[in-house]
Amino acid sequence: MSKFERYKKKVEPYIYPHKHCKQCGEMITEAYTYCPECYKKLEEKKKRKLFKRKKN
């Protein structure tokens, strides 16, 4: 048996730096504040606001 075989590294899943969605706590990448689903909800809210403004 060679020495190299002894030092074989275990492959561990690498957990990348992450944050949690401010809305629901879902795990997300550091670049985001909300998860994709919450972004959709926020966008819909914005659209509704714009729609209301047009009505008035």
Ligand SMILES: [Zn+2]
């Ligand atoms: Zn979320």
